[in-house]
Ligand code: SF4
C-alpha cells in the first residue's frame with residue numbers, strides 16, 4: 001500500500017483537502033494510506049482521515065455512522081442542547097396535547113429516551129430549538145463527506161429506523177430499500193403511538209435521541 005502525507009498547515013491546505021474528500025474516498029485511493037502531519041488544523045479532520053484509511057466499505061460506513069452519532073451526542077451535551085421537556089412535553093409541544101416530542105410515533109422510544117441510535121434523528125431539530133440553540137447541521141460533520149452522495153441523501157432522511165436497519169440501507173446505498181423500510185415504519189406508527197400515548201413520560205426529560 002502506498003502512503004500519502006496529509007499536510008494541513010494552512011487554510012488553503014484544509015480547503016484543498018476538504019474539496020477532495022470525494023476523490024480520496026473513491027476506488028482510486030483504495031491502496032493509499034493517508035498519513036497526517038499533526039497540526040491544529042488537522043485535528044478537525046482526524047476522523048475523516050481514519051475513515052479514509054478503512055478500506056473495507058462496510059467497516060468504513062459503520063465507523064462513520066457510530067463516530068458521527070458520538071460527535072453529535074458530545075456536542076449536544078457540551079453545549080447543553082436539549083428539547084426542554086416538561087412533564088413529557090417538549091418545547092415545541094408545551095401547549096399542545098402531544099407527549100414525547102417528535103419521537104411519539106416511533107416504536108423505538110421509551111421512558112428513558114431512544115432505545116436505538118438513529119443518525120438522521122440526531123441531526124434533526126425543529127425550528128424553535130434551532131432558534132434557541134446553536135445546533136449542528138449535516139455540513140458541520142466533515143466525516144459525513146466520506147459517504148457516497150446517495151448515502152449522504154439517505155442520512156438526511158431516514159427517521160424512525162434502528163441503527164441496524166439504518167446501516168443495512170447504507171450498505172445497499174439504495175433508495176428503493178430506503179423507501180421500503182420507511183413504508184414499513186409508517187405502517188407501524190399507529191401501533192407505536194397508541195402504545196406510548198398511555199405512558200406517563202415524566203422520565204423523558206433529556207434530549208437523549
Ligand atoms: S426537535 Fe422534536 S422533540 Fe425536540 S423540541 Fe422539536 S419537536 Fe420537540
Ligand code: SF4
Pocket residue numbers: 102103106107108109110113114115116117118121122159160161162209
Ligand atoms: S429512532 Fe428517532 S424517532 Fe425513534 S425514538 Fe429514536 S430518536 Fe426518536
